[in-house]
Amino acid sequence: MSDDELIWRIAGGSGDGIDSTSQNFAKALMRSGLNVFTHRHYPSRIRGGHTYVEIRAAEREVQSRGDGYNFLLSLGDSFARNPQEEAFYGNEEIKPLSENLDELREGGVIVYDSGLISDEDVADLNLEERAEENGWHVYPVDLRGLAKEHGREVMRNTAGVGVTAALLDLDLEHIEDLMSDAMGGDVLEANLEILHDAYEMTEEDFEFEHDLRAPTGDHDTEQALLSGSNAIAYGAIDAGCRFIAGYPMTPWTDVFTILSQNFPDMGGVSEQVEDEIAAAALAVGASHAGVKSMSGSSGGGFALMSEPLGLAEMTETPLVLIESMRAGPSTGLPTKPEQSDLEFVLYTSQADSQRVVFAPGNIEEAYEQTRLAFDIAWDYQIPAIVIYDQKLSGENKNVDIEFFDREVSPDLGSTLTEDELREAAHDNSGKFKRFNYEDAEDGVSPRSIPGQKGGRYLATGNEHSPVGHINEDPDNRVAQMERRLEKLEAIRTELDEERDSTQTYFGPDEADYGIITWGSSQGAVEEAIERLNNDGHSVKGISVSDMMPFAEKEVTEFLESVDEAMVVEMNATGQFRGLIQKELGRYGDKMTSLLKFNGNPFEPGEVVEGYEVNVAEEDQQPDAQVRIEPAAGD
Amino acid sequence: MSAFNAIGEEREIDRDEFTPGVEPQPTWCPGCGDFGVLKSLKQALPEAGKNPEEVLTVTGIGCSGKLNSYLDTYGFHTIHGRSLPVARAAKLANPELEVIAAGGDGDGYGIGGNHFIHTARENHDMTYIVFNNEIFGLTKGQTSPTSPKGHKSKTQPSGSAKTPIRPLSQSLTAGASYVARTAAVNPNQAKEIIKEAIEHDGFAHVDFLTQCPTWNKDARQYVPYIDIQESDDYDHDVNSREEAAEIMRETEDVLNEGTVLTGRYYVDDDRPSYQQEKKAVGEMPDEPLAERYFDDDAEWERSYDLLERHK
Numbered sequence: 014m015s016d017d018e019l020i021w022r023i024a025g026g027s028g029d030g031i032d033s034t035s036q037n038f039a040k041a042l043m044r045s046g047l048n049v050f051t052h053r054h055y056p057s058r059i060r061g062g063h064t065y066v067e068i069r070a071a072e073r074e075v076q077s078r079g080d081g082y083n084f085l086l087s088l089g090d091s092f093a094r095n096p097q098e099e100a101f102y103g104n105e106e107i108k109p110l111s112e113n114l115d116e117l118r119e120g121g122v123i124v125y126d127s128g129l130i131s132d133e134d135v136a137d138l139n140l141e142e143r144a145e146e147n148g149w150h151v152y153p154v155d156l157r158g159l160a161k162e163h164g165r166e167v168m169r170n171t172a173g174v175g176v177t178a179a180l181l182d183l184d185l186e187h188i189e190d191l192m193s194d195a196m197g198g199d200v201l202e203a204n205l206e207i208l209h210d211a212y213e214m215t216e217e218d219f220e221f222e223h224d225l226r227a228p229t230g231d232h233d234t235e236q237a238l239l240s241g242s243n244a245i246a247y248g249a250i251d252a253g254c255r256f257i258a259g260y261p262m263t264p265w266t267d268v269f270t271i272l273s274q275n276f277p278d279m280g281g282v283s284e285q286v287e288d289e290i291a292a293a294a295l296a297v298g299a300s301h302a303g304v305k306s307m308s309g310s311s312g313g314g315f316a317l318m319s320e321p322l323g324l325a326e327m328t329e330t331p332l333v334l335i336e337s338m339r340a341g342p343s344t345g346l347p348t349k350p351e352q353s354d355l356e357f358v359l360y361t362s363q364a365d366s367q368r369v370v371f372a373p374g375n376i377e378e379a380y381e382q383t384r385l386a387f388d389i390a391w392d393y394q395i396p397a398i399v400i401y402d403q404k405l406s407g408e409n410k411n412v413d414i415e416f417f418d419r420e421v422s423p424d425l426g427s428t429l430t431e432d433e434l435r436e437a438a439h440d441n442s443g444k445f446k447r448f449n450y451e452d453a454e455d456g457v458s459p460r461s462i463p464g465q466k467g468g469r470y471l472a473t474g475n476e477h478s479p480v481g482h483i484n485e486d487p488d489n490r491v492a493q494m495e496r497r498l499e500k501l502e503a504i505r506t507e508l509d510e511e512r513d514s515t516q517t518y519f520g521p522d523e524a525d526y527g528i529i530t531w532g533s534s535q536g537a538v539e540e541a542i543e544r545l546n547n548d549g550h551s552v553k554g555i556s557v558s559d560m561m562p563f564a565e566k567e568v569t570e571f572l573e574s575v576d577e578a579m580v581v582e583m584n585a586t587g588q589f590r591g592l593i594q595k596e597l598g599r600y601g602d603k604m605t606s607l608l609k610f611n612g613n614p615f616e617p618g619e620v621v622e623g624y625e626v627n628v629a630e631e632d633q634q635p636d637a638q639v640r641i642e643p644a645a646g647d
Numbered sequence: 648m649s650a651f652n653a654i655g656e657e658r659e660i661d662r663d664e665f666t667p668g669v670e671p672q673p674t675w676c677p678g679c680g681d682f683g684v685l686k687s688l689k690q691a692l693p694e695a696g697k698n699p700e701e702v703l704t705v706t707g708i709g710c711s712g713k714l715n716s717y718l719d720t721y722g723f724h725t726i727h728g729r730s731l732p733v734a735r736a737a738k739l740a741n742p743e744l745e746v747i748a749a750g751g752d753g754d755g756y757g758i759g760g761n762h763f764i765h766t767a768r769e770n771h772d773m774t775y776i777v778f779n780n781e782i783f784g785l786t787k788g789q790t791s792p793t794s795p796k797g798h799k800s801k802t803q804p805s806g807s808a809k810t811p812i813r814p815l816s817q818s819l820t821a822g823a824s825y826v827a828r829t830a831a832v833n834p835n836q837a838k839e840i841i842k843e844a845i846e847h848d849g850f851a852h853v854d855f856l857t858q859c860p861t862w863n864k865d866a867r868q869y870v871p872y873i874d875i876q877e878s879d880d881y882d883h884d885v886n887s888r889e890e891a892a893e894i895m896r897e898t899e900d901v902l903n904e905g906t907v908l909t910g911r912y913y914v915d916d917d918r919p920s921y922q923q924e925k926k927a928v929g930e931m932p933d934e935p936l937a938e939r940y941f942d943d944d945a946e947w948e949r950s951y952d953l954l955e956r957h958k
């Protein structure tokens with residue numbers, strides 16, 4: 014839409030270095046003073062298949078991938094060929110070109126590798142005709158040949174970056190710096206040569222007929238380029254977490270990897286274990302023994318964690334679990350985002366089970382809410398879950414360095430020292446009344462750690478007496494149940510009264526129409542609301558993070574303040590809208606759902622369109638693969 | 648000063664300290680073999696110089712899982728089959744704790760079978776006692792992974808078509824560095840073996856034959872038994888993997904026919920424990936991780952330092 018932004022898409026095959034190239038390029042843009050946001054799309058395979066990364070860069074803040082894009086760098090897919098004619102990833106060679114054209118904006122720029130994508134293939138695509146229709150500017154460059162000249166065919170990515178820089182009039186300085194940091198010797202030499210040759214060759218060979226130039230910007234403070242997974246991992250580190258157990262499953266693997274790589278230097282312990290039941294059980298064991306620990310998975314693995322989750326709750330062992338959603342059911346679309354595990358995460362585990370669930374909506378929130386999850390879990394001895402998705406996991410955004418400058422919190426919450434234990438209540442045999450309900454505050458009875466003097470008790474998943482003996486006495490049962498149930502209410506009060514709200518608001522204070530969203534759809538909604546208001550509509554938004562205890566007060570106030578609302582989420586059944594209705598017991602007639610579940614996240618334009626279709630009250634559906642579920646009674 | 652003063656405390660320890668002073672009375676049936684395990688642990692722990700507060704007993708679910716309800720140490724009664732992952736993490740978090748995991752044959756070899764193999768493989772420094780009564784006790788007498796082929800129960804009314812599991816061989820193959828079998832009916836041997844298992848650095852697996860007079864009246868696995876260390880017929884080298892494998896095979900073949908061998912089957916004192924291996928590769932701190940949280944002078948690395956690479 015706007016001309017003051019660059020949305021650069023690099024497309025090719027998985028394993029072609031798309032990811033690392035784009036990371037570097039995004040960083041270079043950030044260093045040049047721009048705000049950046051990346052979006053990654055890849056198939057569930059290791060080599061080959063169509064994959065792309067988009068980098069959106071602008072002087073103003075960018076919170077979403079934007080709509081479409083305006084610069085395509087199309088590399089060939091040289092690694093893997095799919096032998097099956099009919100397979101979805103059919104003709105790999107032209108895929109990085111053909112597959113991407115639909116979303117390229119009018120007036121956009123195309124660079125493709127003529128060394129890998131032949132003229133014939135291009136002719137088959139009717140590229141010339143389409144370019145004319147859409148005002149695209151096409152620059153075929155033999156990137157492979159150029160890289161080959163310097164002896165490294167794989168460095169055609171670098172050639173592509175050189176061409177991009179020339180076409181956009183970008184300084185090569187930041188790219189050179191980043192390359193020098195990352196490599197050395199011959200490899201660096203070759204890359205730098207390729208970069209410069211490509212730059213110069215482009216300037217010499219082409220007459221630029223496009224208007225698109227890189228925007229300029231200037232940050233006040235130093236920036237860091239982080240992904241949601243980085244933010245969660247760093248949030249855990251600063252919360253004092255030093256034990257992680259896991260089993261790989263996309264997209265959670267990123268967090269697991271980051272912590273596994275950093276823990277040895279921090280005196281932490283990481284364990285890759287036999288399955289997710291074990292993983293969560295290990296986190297429980299480590300936490301019981303006095304270490305701040307966590308585990309996590311994606312839906313399928315989280316399913317296995319429901320047992321240890323309940324155990325942690327009943328034994329009041331603090332526990333943080335991370336749940337990274339992807340499209341399902343079952344293994345679903347392993348590398349595509351969805352927000353469809355909400356109900357699962359809220360209610361996993363048998364009986365009247367309670368846990369705390371936070372759903373961060375962007376990188377900063379991911380960091381803060383992970384810290385919050387640890388605080389709450391250790392203060393209240395209750396499982397806390399951070400739920401996010403493949404989109405937030407993999408997207409990168411620049412964050413002010415100053416945002417992070419804070420201390421590690423090794424505080425074990427409601428845990429006693431040996432001195433304190435001496436003063437605490439014990440039974441006649443000298444056992445510590447670990448699960449005392451008599452003077453528990455906010456439902457919390459402080460705990461001891463094995464090995465401490467005077468703290469002996471039994472933790473059990475069975476109902477138990479104050480010292481932890483298995484106990485089926487009805488009075489004890491009711492007292493213990495009521496004490497545990499008290500925690501969630503106390504947490505709700507703490508979140509409402511003592512802490513800054515984790516809900517995020519957009520748009521004007523007063524508006525006729527409301528958009529409600531959660532998690533990673535937040536960015537697209539934020540931008541859509543800005544556009545709608547710029548276009549004269551009256552729309553405001555709230556992005557909710559407190560899923561359990563639910564942000565009852567904030568959502569009620571929001572819904573009361575608007576005539577109508579649309580709930581935007583990436584799933585097919587409107588799970589979040591359902592949660593609002595369940596928690597608040599009303600507003601079923603006020604809320605429409607805008608749903609998307611095709612494996613791709615919302616673009617702001619789709620939210621705008623959803624609003625328009627909905628408000629026009631026409632009995633129709635938006636164009637894209639996005640669906641409207643009307644309000645009750647509609 | 649350590650935050651865990653109970654650990655390594657040296658004093659005379661009376662075995663009664665391991666008995667809870669106030670309730671609960673064991674709910675086990677009269678004649679249950681589980682009493683034998685409890686008793687041998689109460690004897691072995693003080694003899695091994697352990698005091699109740701430095702010991703963490705982690706159990707699963709079943710009659711067997713109630714062990715730590717009747718034993719006054721720090722305890723964690725977990726869920727069916729999951730004692731091992733909980734226990735080994737506690738040991739990783741604080742290697743100075745004496746960690747003992749226990750559970751039934753259904754618990755340990757059935758639902759928890761995967762954890763059993765992996766804990767043995769990694770050779771975690773801990774003791775694992777499996778109450779092998781060849782039956783599901785707490786759920787009232789169903790066929791278990793160690794029940795003999797042909798065993799009839801309400802859920803396998805025509806007699807089990809399955810060959811029983813071979814816990815000793817399995818543990819040896821998986822990598823346990825101490826494998827023994829003892830029986831509730833031989834308290835002296837049981838105590839000695841448990842004590843050795845506690846003192847062993849590495850994964851010590853004790854298959855503990857316990858009778859279930861309520862649901863498994865026909866089981867003959869505990870009479871008569873022969874102590875392989877005491878008997879002249881078995882001149883077997885406990886440090887030899889081959890000999891251990893052979894003797895395990897023999898006894899596991901005839902277990903349900905009446906001749907039962909007990910004693911130490913395999914001891915490998917040279918294999919480093921998992922904790923040692925993990926320290927050697929730099930994946931575990933030298934000081935117990937759990938101590939850091941109580942140490943006001945501990946230096947905590949901040950994520951802020953990691954941000955350099957994101958600039």
Ligand SMILES: Cc1ncc(C[n+]2csc(CCOP(=O)(O)OP(=O)(O)O)c2C)c(N)n1
Pocket residue numbers: 708709710711712727750751752753754755778780782783784785786791
């Ligand atoms: C996940 C799960 N499945 C089933 C049960 C029910 N259950 C409780 S004890 C038990 C079997 C116990 O048998 P075993 O482990 O041999 O111990 P024993 O009672 O004989 O000592 C089962 C199946 C459970 N508690 N949890």
Ligand code: SF4
Pocket residue numbers: 674675676678679680681710711780784785858859860861862
């Ligand atoms: S049912 Fe069997 S195992 Fe359980 S307590 Fe009774 S005798 Fe012991």
